[in-house]
Amino acid sequence: MNRIVNLFQNSDKSSGGESSAGLTRPGLLNVYFTAGFPELNDTLRVLQALQEGGADLVEIGMPYSDPVADGETIQQSNDRALENGMSVRILFDQLQGMRETVSVPVLLMGYINPVLQYGIESFCAKCAEVGVDGLILPDMPMDVYLDEYKSIFDAHGLLNIFLVTPQTSEKRIRQIDEVSAGFIYTVSSASVTGSKSGVSGDMEAYFERLDAMNLRNPRLIGFGIKDHDTFVRASNHAAGAIIGSAFIRVLQESTDLENDIKSFVRSVKSSSEAIPA
């Protein structure tokens, strides 16, 4: 079974809406980082340290020259990775044998053009070969996915993760839920990545609206999640949350990659027993 599906099924036992006592259930932590950053050959090191620190799933960003949905921090990490010589081909080389040491679900996230140039069919085959579980390609249209790519994704056991935003209509959320598997990436606010921090009252109202829709798929909340507090607040309204830009900043400033990564992940997840409701 797909590792992502597995993860959410197992965590369901401890999560299903039992936060009413004011106690916070432990949410799942998904961490994003850019492949080939800070240095070209750091990809696997970062991935392993994230797992050791306690990340529940990991998104590896495939760097792109024109990431329109990303703010400055992730743009910079993309530029740096490309300067380092990162490419889709090299990423697959780096991930070869990853499953000998990495057991957490791994997703690749990126823009569609590099995937198209690699070739959808060979890209998906390669993902399956190295043990990737799912893809997040924000600029891939749903109709193109359903008409042309879904059968290829399915054949290689890859889940496609869709995004919803506060502006997504209820009708479209239902449609996305219908065609999704694994989880739904819930973008917390109208913004590019890394531009707004924190979890506001408006956001919580939107999370509650989603909660009330009783969707088939669990949700992970991303954009604006940066530390323990925001992680826990987001997790109160979903299966967990996603950290991207804040983690890239840790990598930018790190002098001891392994330890800094582990202690960051622990600081986000730890003392999650209780915060005031």
Add this chain to the structure above:
Amino acid sequence: MESIAEKKSYQVNDRGYYGTFGGAFIPEMLYPNVEELRENYLKVIEDPSFQKEYSDLLRDYVGRPTPLYRANRLSEKYKTNIYLKREDLCHTGAHKVNNTIGQILMAQRLGKKRIVAETGAGQHGVATATVCALMNLECTVYMGEIDIERQAPNVARMKMLGAEVRPASSGSRTLKDATNEAMRHWINNPVDTHYIIGSVVGPHPYPDMVARFQSVISEEIRAQLNAHTGKETPDYVIACVGGGSNAAGTFYHFLDDEDVKLVAVEAAGLGLTSGHSAATVALGKPGVLHGSRTILMQTEDGQVVEPFSISAGLDYPGIGPQHAWLAASGRGTFLSATDDEAVQAAFELTRLEGIIPALESSHALAILGRLGASENETVVLTLSGRGDKDMGTYMKHID
């Protein structure tokens, strides 16, 4: 303007594609905005009150119809019959205003309060700032840092018109990056902002909407050429192509006249093999850029290659999806001209006809000698803009 029922084979289909090109490859954050536009743009454009306001403004404010001028000395030189479509005489100095008038009226009808735009040479930025002043809407224009330096007069015009000009400092710091920043701005301001894209690029319905607003160019050419010569159609229509909006407008009403040769001229920069070029069709491959499947200059890994041209308006690594389809289907002929050829052509037109063209338009002029048009044939070339903004570059070439 065309209604859906009259749509032609080289026009967009109901799924937003031109052949295999087009579509809307956008992140979910942009989906509601683009969907709102897609659902409404044809209804708005076909509404008689919109059409009246649009054509009144084109006549009284822009100064349309622009002349179709028989360039006698240029014709003599190239031994054929050359007519210039004088878009350089539009208010603000280029064809760009045809589109911004249409889009500002669209934005008003969609209830938008703010406008964001990208600009390369600054012509689209000026045309956007102009209509924002006219309609009293807040205006933010993104412009690459390099373009801000090389197009200073247009930056000053935008500021005087009340627009905020924000520098795009990522990547090549030109039009591509200004477009990225404008898209990010739209993601961050999804509810009350309309994005006025300046060319026939971007996700569906932009390429079609912008082409419709620019189609007035070829609508006028047909009528004017007939009045001049009695002919229904010319043998050649020529336009320069960056994203391709003046070319799309120039070709629009000739797409199905297969005997009319559609000639698009890209910027070769320092030369096609120099590594410093913006000739997308010559050097690019199919892929996705700025929301549509099109042809773009890219590495084997699918990274967008930074383009190069002396002309800020053509300094773009992609091309509108309709042009990609015209190129792939063979309906259009795509040529290119280098920086030097363009500057030379600008001086030639200036000295022969007393018209200083924009550097962009000069690329179209530069291929007249290679066209092979005969004495009996008729050539219509769209002079998309005037050269005032490029005087800094031209002055360097005056002895």
